Amino acid sequence: MSEAGPVDPLALETQFCFAVTLTSRSIVAAYRPVLEPLGLTHPQYLVMLALWEDAPLSVKALSARLQLDPGTVSPLVKRLEAIGYVERRRDEKDERVLAIALTPAGAALRHEAEAVPGQMLERLGMDMEELQALQRSLMKVSAAARAAGGI
Numbered sequence: 785m786s787e788a789g790p791v792d793p794l795a796l797e798t799q800f801c802f803a804v805t806l807t808s809r810s811i812v813a814a815y816r817p818v819l820e821p822l823g824l825t826h827p828q829y830l831v832m833l834a835l836w837e838d839a840p841l842s843v844k845a846l847s848a849r850l851q852l853d854p855g856t857v858s859p860l861v862k863r864l865e866a867i868g869y870v871e872r873r874r875d876e877k878d879e880r881v882l883a884i885a886l887t888p889a890g891a892a893l894r895h896e897a898e899a900v901p902g903q904m905l906e907r908l909g910m911d912m913e914e915l916q917a918l919q920r921s922l923m924k925v926s927a928a929a930r931a932a933g934g935i
Contacts, residue, residue: 804922804925812826814904814907814908815829815900815904818900818903818904818907819900821896822893822896822897822900823867823869827860828860828863828864829897829900830850831846831850831857831860831861831864831870832864832869832890832893832894832897833897834846834849834850835870835884835885835886835890836886836891836894836897839884839885839886840873840875840883840884840885840886841883841884842875842881842882842883842884843857843858843861843882843884844881846861846884851930861884864890868887868889868890869886869887869889869890869893870884870885870886870887870890871884871885871886871887872884872885873885
């Protein structure tokens with residue numbers, strides 16, 4: 785039995801926030817070569833996922849869905865519009881609302897993107913059940929952190 789000293793409560797390697805930050809950067813980097821053939825960055829991919837699920841969406845609804853500030857979402861939408869995947873248009877029911885809709889090219893891209901989850905499973909060397917359990921745990925932590933931060 786070894787006598788290790790007390791664990792430093794501020795040791796970087798023991799911090800949950802450090803592990804989450806490293807994981808986030810590593811995951812985004814792992815996605816990069818998978819998303820490049822689609823012409824998407826990881827944040828743009830998240831926007832497209834939301835739109836493939838439920839388009840059109842207002843900028844406000846899209847921001848809420850992604851849990852991002854509208855000021856962060858707007859440049860992503862502008863870039864996706866510039867490459868021809870989305871279009872911004874006034875909502876037919878309320879012209880004050882800017883709706884983000886998929887173009888035919890953006891809608892068609894969904895078919896190619898269907899390969900992304902499988903490619904990522906392979907790249908990570910993990911099985912779906914393991915990742916789904918981790919995703920549920922992370923969403924629970926995220927909800928708790930938002931509640932604690934008043935967001």
